[in-house]
Amino acid sequence: MWNNMNNLIRRYKDIRNRKRLGNVYDGEYAFVGIGGHSLDNLYPVLGYLNVRLKYICCKSPDKIPVIENKYMGVRATADIGDILGDDNIRGVFVSAAPASHFGIAVEILRSGKSLFIEKPPCASLEELCRLIDMEKMYGSPVVVAGLQKRYSPAVSVLRKKLRGCCKATGYSLKYLTGLYPEGDALTDLFIHPLDLVCFLFGPPSIQGIDIIRSKDGGQTFMLILKHPQVTGMLELSTSYTWADGCETITVNTEKGVFVLTQMRNLVFKPRYGSVFGVPVEKIVRCSPSAVTLFSENGFVPTIANNQLYTHGYFNELKTFVDSVEGRRSENMSGLSSLTDTYRLLGDICRADKRGM
Incomplete structure (x- = not known):
């Protein structure tokens, strides 16, 4: 009886582990921002999910070698155009200075890429309505705002x-x-x-x-x-x-x-x-x-x-x-x-x- 129970437990754990190992994302993504909130809360989750980050975009060019040293295989850049011009990038995560979110979101929506935008995505209802219109106009497949609660x-x-x-x-x-x-x-x-x-x-x-x-x-x-x-x-x-x-x-x-x-x-x-x-x-x-x-x-x-x-x-x-x-x-x-x-x-x- 105990052998049968142990076999069932081992089989359950094996199925569970194989399912988790087989949960792989195929797309390539980019991240705009490398601040404290991103490092503490967002990057760890993406690492756990094994999301394939191809680019990390930062404001200061002097951070580029530091970022590439920390995140092996990731290309760091201070030019968001590198991301927007890459047709292989399926989605972009944005968590930068709040005041810059609206402008960055406008550029990404205009490119037609999917967008995850940390709060606040913009500063007013008027700006929000503009983003909604751009989402429809340029056909961005997925847009998620980072209101995690x-x-x-x-x-x-x-x-x-x-x-x-x-x-x-x-x-x-x-x-x-x-x-x-x-x-x-x-x-x-x-x-x-x-x-x-x-x-x-x-x-x-x-x-x-x-x-x-x-x-x-x-x-x-x-x-x-x-x-x-x-x-x-x-x-x-x-x-x-x-x-x-x-x-x-x-x-x-x-x-x-x-x-x-x-x-x-x-x-x-x-x-x-x-x-x-x-x-x-x-x-x-x-x-x-x-x-x-x-x-x-x-x-x-x-x-x-x-x-x-x-x-x-x-x-x-x-x-x-x-x-x-x-x-x-x-x-x-x-x-x-x-x-x-x-x-x-x-x-x-x-x-x-x-x-x-």
Whole structure:
């Protein structure tokens, strides 16, 4: 009996390993950008997936020998024209300075190549609409925007629950970091939580807003957003700390409360109900209970328990490459799907200028 069981286990592991070894991508790709975010979060995923990078494009020519020494077999260049002129390049990853993304995206879309563009792909709704028009005009096969929270497995579970048996009645979201002097916090950082609530609850309108700026350069956006079927309260701030950053969304539903923390842990706390309007908890002693729907397992170091996976980086990049290579995949962050997010960003900017 034990021999049969061991044979089954070995056979299962052999099939699993052969399947993973046989999962090979044929296309050649290029990457524009070699900054900290790319090195920490994107290049490691591409390496794990064995995506064949032919070019890495950087801004500074003096980085070329350093890049080619680190990434053997890759050609480094400071001229994006080398990439756009190579007919063998099927897709281009872009993760450069946020302010340069729109201009780079325009060049790549004009070439007709597939594009993965890190957030923010552009600075305004007008620029987004221009990119959407260019995508259609030049026939770029696949365009994916790097809003990775849409691809987080915890967000996927929560979204299915909210679309299924649990109707949301309200939510609160906190996104708290330290100072961000190197860019625009609204489009570089706060685009993530704002896009997340648009993705989960639909197009919002601003019911209330207060913007607070501290003397050291920190800024806090207090928002009340009205979606088609739910109202939410948000605190987005760079007046806290990076050492203990916070990202939590609490969603109240008719059946209970969902709490998603740092994209790593999703729990559901059921509602006990009432009898003739009196809460059951005031009649009968009830022990607090919570059901874990998703949790990052720090004990087992597999890809599914890696933060690059739980935060959505793995799935967004895999979705792009799978789509380029004609494999079945769901693009959840195409440019046209970002319209509500950019309309909201524009409304916040206009409210800020009016001094609301």
